[in-house]
Amino acid sequence: MATKTIAGISVDVSGEGYMNDPSQWTKEIATEIAKEEGIDLTEKHFELISWIRTKVMSGEALTIRGIGKSGIVDIKEFYQLFPGAPLKKATKISGVPKPASCI
Template identity: 55%
Template sequence: MAVKTIAGVQVNVTDDGYLEDMDQWNEDIAKEIASEMGIELTDEHFKVLNYLREKTKEGASLSIRSVGKSGVVDVKGLYKLFPKGPLKFSSKIAGIPKPTSCI
């Protein structure tokens, strides 16, 4: 665990760079984490991020399949928005814990 300043805010992050507390998240933090990964966030991205955050608050465990069936984005779209890390990268940017599902 470490403290990191992202978008001018001090947040606690894990060794992998995931936020420890999803309530410390805001849109500027998302944008800065994303730009470190070379992703420029659009409204489409935020739709997915907000969905992931909602589901995580409800206690759901996320899989690429469930996100693909959410109606928010399909699997192809998810790969397009977050290339090479559809669930990992989106979770990191959404400020939620690292995904634990194998699917």
């Protein structure tokens, strides 16, 4: 486990830069990680981030399908908000661990 200072706060991160402890997350941290990913966060982003955090912290698995049914965005809009690898980027910015793909 490593620590990293983001937006002036020291947080625990995984080797790939995902936060290990969602409770250390702040909006400022999200803004800074998003910048590293080339994304400027809007209100819509924060609405979805809050939904993701609630879902993950209650122990539920996160899927692209689930996000499409969140009522906040459909899957196409999700890709527009977090271009490229939306699930990876969105979880990183939301301060939650990288979703494990179980098959």
